[in-house]
Amino acid sequence: MICYKGILWAFMAVLFTGWFVTYDAGQFSEKPSKHSCNWTCMLLTLQWPGSFCISLNKPNICKIPQTVQNWTIHGLWPQRTGHCCDCWPIFHSHLQDIEPELSQLWPSLVKAKSYFIFWKEEWIKHGTCAGCEETMGSPFHYFQTAIKLRKLYDIDSVLKTSGITTSCDVSYKYDDISSVLEPLFGRNYDLQCVTDDKGRQAWVQLKINLFRNQTLGCHKQEQKQCFNTTVWLQSPGHPCPKNESIFYFPINYEQPHEPCNSSHFRKA
Ligand SMILES: *[C@@H]1O[C@H](CO)[C@@H](O)[C@H](O)[C@H]1NC(C)=O
Ligand SMILES: *[C@@H]1O[C@H](CO)[C@@H](O)[C@H](O)[C@H]1NC(C)=O
Ligand SMILES: *[C@@H]1O[C@H](CO)[C@@H](O)[C@H](O)[C@H]1NC(C)=O
Ligand SMILES: *[C@@H]1O[C@H](CO)[C@@H](O)[C@H](O)[C@H]1NC(C)=O
Numbered sequence: 306m307i308c309y310k311g312i313l314w315a316f317m318a319v320l321f322t323g324w325f326v327t328y329d330a331g332q333f334s335e336k337p338s339k340h341s342c343n344w345t346c347m348l349l350t351l352q353w354p355g356s357f358c359i360s361l362n363k364p365n366i367c368k369i370p371q372t373v374q375n376w377t378i379h380g381l382w383p384q385r386t387g388h389c390c391d392c393w394p395i396f397h398s399h400l401q402d403i404e405p406e407l408s409q410l411w412p413s414l415v416k417a418k419s420y421f422i423f424w425k426e427e428w429i430k431h432g433t434c435a436g437c438e439e440t441m442g443s444p445f446h447y448f449q450t451a452i453k454l455r456k457l458y459d460i461d462s463v464l465k466t467s468g469i470t471t472s473c474d475v476s477y478k479y480d481d482i483s484s485v486l487e488p489l490f491g492r493n494y495d496l497q498c499v500t501d502d503k504g505r506q507a508w509v510q511l512k513i514n515l516f517r518n519q520t521l522g523c524h525k526q527e528q529k530q531c532f533n534t535t536v537w538l539q540s541p542g543h544p545c546p547k548n549e550s551i552f553y554f555p556i557n558y559e560q561p562h563e564p565c566n567s568s569h570f571r572k573a
């Protein structure tokens with residue numbers, strides 16, 4: 306269904322490769338840069354702070370600020386890009402105007418990693434590839450786009466009003482959660498879980514499938530028609546199993562890596 310657009314994208318890749326060579330004029334070479342703009346799909350990956358620290362496997366390296374109470378952004382990732390680059394510098398001052406929002410919606414939950422270092426890593430790994438799309442054509446615009454999308458999909462209130470609330474005792478069926486998310490995303494999402502030390506499946510990420518024009522779509526089922534690869538990349542967890550109970554753990558600010566091991570939460 307979307308395959309015929311490949312020709313258009315190939316054409317755009319040529320255009321944009323040229324653009325990058327110009328941009329990187331200091332290191333001009335005859336060889337076209339590997340850094341191309343041929344991608345078609347992206348993922349907005351949101352993470353649940355309540356379970357994120359379980360995925361790190363080590364106590365004490367995680368920190369959840371009290372101000373963080375909702376799903377946060379892990380990243381906005383163009384898919385199948387080849388290599389992105391560190392050729393496009395980002396400075397803290399680029400993000401000044403959106404820093405309060407970024408700090409709220411895209412915090413680093415790793416103690417040793419400052420917010421800006423996290424943002425910088427994401428920019429180098431993913432943003433520099435996204436940046437060939439006009440709407441994300443600078444560090445500021447890339448992060449602003451992610452914030453806009455995060456706000457558009459207000460899953461915190463959707464889950465809450467549908468009765469999917471955090472708990473250490475109550476678990477959900479996969480279908481309970483998908484019936485709440487489908488009206489919002491159709492089939493264009495994936496749930497990721499981590500297994501905690503008691504063998505429970507804890508919901509940790511929500512991957513939202515988008516076309517590069519930021520509309521929903523490009524689910525991997527659809528992509529398979531064109532590309533024979535898997536899109537599971539660089540993120541903690543595994544697809545939530547459809548045949549097991551899924552826990553949506555509360556955030557434990559004191560012991561983020563063991564959200565349900567304190568008696569306080571057991572009673573809740
Ligand atoms: C885009 O180009 C890169 C590098 O050449 C390649 O690895 C990747 O598979 C291509 N992606 C698509 C969607 O064709
Ligand atoms: C969390 O999300 C809810 C629902 O969208 C919102 O009302 C609330 O202000 C958010 N809280 C924080 C701390 O961001
Ligand atoms: C976004 O891109 C998809 C896939 O190319 C296309 O089907 C859709 O119409 C586009 N939406 C908008 C609003 O441009
Ligand atoms: C996808 O690739 C795998 C391994 O290269 C191959 O075994 C499989 O037949 C391919 N599937 C399709 C639909 O082309």
Ligand SMILES: *[C@@H]1O[C@H](CO)[C@@H](O)[C@H](O)[C@H]1NC(C)=O
Pocket residue numbers: 546548549
């Ligand atoms: C769920 O299915 C997977 C794969 O089919 C299987 O390995 C696992 O044991 C099943 N879990 C339960 C609780 O039935």
